[in-house]
Structure formats: C-alpha cells, structure tokens
Amino acid sequence: MGKTLLDLSQANQGVVTWHALSQAYFDNYLARLTLGQAMPQQSNPARLTIMERIVKEYQLGKLTYAQAVEEVGLRAFHDVIPRFQTIGTNKEIVKDKFYHADFGRSLILTDNLFRIAEGDVADLHSQLDSRWGLLEGAFQIAHDHSHLNNDLRDVYIVNGYQRTTLTANIPFLEGYQGSTCFYCSEPIAKGDVHVDHVLPRQVVHHDEIWNLVLVHPDCNLSKSDRLVGEHFVHKLILRNENIMGSNHPWKAKIEKELGSTPTQRAKSLRKHYDAVKTILGPYYWGGSAGYNPQTDPFYRKLITFLNNGKTLSLS
Ligand SMILES: [Zn+2]
Incomplete structure (x- = not known):
C-alpha cells in the first residue's frame, strides 16, 4: 500500500479513482510476485492472500489484466484501506492521515502524503521494498512448500470457479x-x-x-x-x-x-x-x-x- 500511495502521489492528483488505485496496487503486487520465486504474503502456509490469488489467476490466464484489476477493486481493499494508516501507536506518524477513502469510488490523498512524497521517492521505495522483504522472509520460515504443492494448488485454481449460492x-x-x-x-x-x-x-x-x-x-x-x-x-x-x-x-x-x-x-x-x-x-x-x-x-x-x-x- 505504501508503494502504491507513493506511485499515485507522483501524478499530483488529489483524487484518485478506484480503478487507478486498483491498477497501481495490482501492478505493485504483480511486479513483486513475479520476481524470481514468489515469496509468501502471510504466515499461514495453508492460505493465499487475496492478492496472491488474483495475481496467480492472472498469471495462469484465468483472469485478463482488466478483470484482475477489477477483482482487486472489489476484494483487496477491505482490510488494507482502513488499517494502513492506523497501524502502530506512534501518534506523531499516524496523526495525519495519508488519505480518505470514498470506498469503491475514490481515494482522496492528503497534503500529508504529498509532503512525504516530496522527499527522496527512490529512497522511500527502497525502504518499503526492504520492509516487504523482511515480512516475506519471516513468512517463508513458516512455509515449507515444495513446487509440488504449488503445482497442485494451481490445478485447482485453473479448474475452479467463483463461489455459487450454496x-x-x-x-x-x-x-x-x-x-x-x-x-x-x-x-x-x-x-x-x-x-x-x-x-x-x-x-x-x-x-x-x-x-x-x-x-x-x-x-x-x-x-x-x-x-x-x-x-x-x-x-x-x-x-x-x-x-x-x-x-x-x-x-x-x-x-x-x-x-x-x-x-x-x-x-x-x-x-x-x-x-x-x-x-x-x-x-x-x-x-x-x-x-x-x-x-x-x-x-x-x-x-x-x-x-x-x-x-x-x-x-
Ligand atoms: Zn455439529
């Protein structure tokens, strides 16, 4: 989310459409999960995150790029949007919010974000990348997945379908x-x-x-x-x-x-x-x-x- 916000702030637009947000978010995940051997995105080895699933479905040809971006807009933000700027207890950092969300429609970026993004953006990106890497490294320890597991999982994803009314x-x-x-x-x-x-x-x-x-x-x-x-x-x-x-x-x-x-x-x-x-x-x-x-x-x-x-x- 941090990297997505930095990317979005570069356009100097105060209001970002939900589609643009979804696309930037998807692009960041796609780039990350395409790097060499994709690293796990959460500690429970039995689960894929919503973003891992969407990226996988896109990589396996199950979703087009446009469909993947739409999926992100529909499913990926329920946790991250409300939580991203309220994590932690450092009142100095979290007192000024980075955005306000009009959920499903747009994200309104605040001056606080633009101020931060005026700094060394490349350096901020690299700090965020190493944070992301730290998390993945920790999750990797909980996973002992072989390629076999991932291949088996892919077969079910390819043959699967969206939830029906049970x-x-x-x-x-x-x-x-x-x-x-x-x-x-x-x-x-x-x-x-x-x-x-x-x-x-x-x-x-x-x-x-x-x-x-x-x-x-x-x-x-x-x-x-x-x-x-x-x-x-x-x-x-x-x-x-x-x-x-x-x-x-x-x-x-x-x-x-x-x-x-x-x-x-x-x-x-x-x-x-x-x-x-x-x-x-x-x-x-x-x-x-x-x-x-x-x-x-x-x-x-x-x-x-x-x-x-x-x-x-x-x-
Ligand atoms: Zn029972």
Whole structure:
C-alpha cells in the first residue's frame, strides 16, 4: 500500500479513482510476485492472500489484466484501506492521515502524503521494498512448500470457479444427510444450518455437491478451512453413494466428477483428499469435540443401508 500511495502521489492528483488505485496496487503486487520465486504474503502456509490469488489467476490466464484489476477493486481493499494508516501507536506518524477513502469510488490523498512524497521517492521505495522483504522472509520460515504443492494448488485454481449460492442445496442435502450435522451428528434446528465444503473451498475452488455437507454454524466455525480426519472422508464417500442410489439429477453430476463405479468414486475422492492434504500440510481439524464415528447413528445407519443395497432418505 505504501508503494502504491507513493506511485499515485507522483501524478499530483488529489483524487484518485478506484480503478487507478486498483491498477497501481495490482501492478505493485504483480511486479513483486513475479520476481524470481514468489515469496509468501502471510504466515499461514495453508492460505493465499487475496492478492496472491488474483495475481496467480492472472498469471495462469484465468483472469485478463482488466478483470484482475477489477477483482482487486472489489476484494483487496477491505482490510488494507482502513488499517494502513492506523497501524502502530506512534501518534506523531499516524496523526495525519495519508488519505480518505470514498470506498469503491475514490481515494482522496492528503497534503500529508504529498509532503512525504516530496522527499527522496527512490529512497522511500527502497525502504518499503526492504520492509516487504523482511515480512516475506519471516513468512517463508513458516512455509515449507515444495513446487509440488504449488503445482497442485494451481490445478485447482485453473479448474475452479467463483463461489455459487450454496443455500439452494440445503433441502436436497437434508434428504441425504438427515437433519443432523455432518461433523458432530447432533440434530440441526431448521434454519440454523451452514453448508460446508469438506475439502476447503480456498483450496479446491469449487462448490461441487460431492464436497458439500450440512453442519452447525458452530461446527463450521470450529473446522474453519482445515483438513478433516480420514473418518469424515469415509463418511462423505458413504453420503455420496447414498445420493448415487437415488434418481436425483445430481447423480449424473457426481458420476461425471468422480467416476461411474463406487470404487472409482471413492478413489477419486481420496485422491482429492490427498492432494488437499499435500497442499495444506499439517493443518488438521480433529472434529467436533466428543464426535465418535462408532456412535454416530447416521453413519451406522448409512453403512447398514448401503451394505443391503438400499438408499437412505431421511427427508
Ligand atoms: Zn455439529
């Protein structure tokens, strides 16, 4: 953000359009992340920042330059604009703001910024670059990513799509899951339900039904975007086979995504699970407190029904 402000101040325009801001911000990130081996932009190795994702999608040909800039304008500024000039406690530095934001429309640069930008701009840029480098260096220590992880991640980004409306799937999923939470198997009250991606969306970048389950809002928060344990993968495979036993239109979609036989489907799903495990590394979620697959009535009922060649509909 500092480098972007310096760039923008050079045009001596007090009001900067949101588009110009987005473009300058994107250009700075693009230049930074194109330098040799791109460095991580935050400490959690399981995540990409919004800017890393946008730059990656642009580099992989998923977004045009204009689309990437638009994405930046829509998604990248919610944290950085309010926080950039309020970080730290040095009252001398933060008492005069650098800008005022008319969010989504324009950024109004203040005299305070222009005063600073009258100094040695090259030197300021180089100071900001070394700050940026320090941060990345610290983040790098938390990452032990091989190229394999990044390549796997890229495959999901290339094949992925923007988030769709998940709530439309609730009635359908209820039918095949009973009105119990996928993670803790306790009943779900009507209306108090979240649709969760078992394999985290931030990795798989899709909303395919085979990966969606109904859960308590609390269980969803507790899991966040971590990787579930093996028993939930087994449960998900069974849940999907339960759908396959029906004549629901989703059946064809799951078949297309995962395969035409139960063995193929289980294998495909495990392959995705292993890929996500490789990408996320040791970032497991153990499950809702007290959950035990042995005593999960839905899980047990499913196994019994599927073993008898039947489908369980609990709607
Ligand atoms: Zn739950």
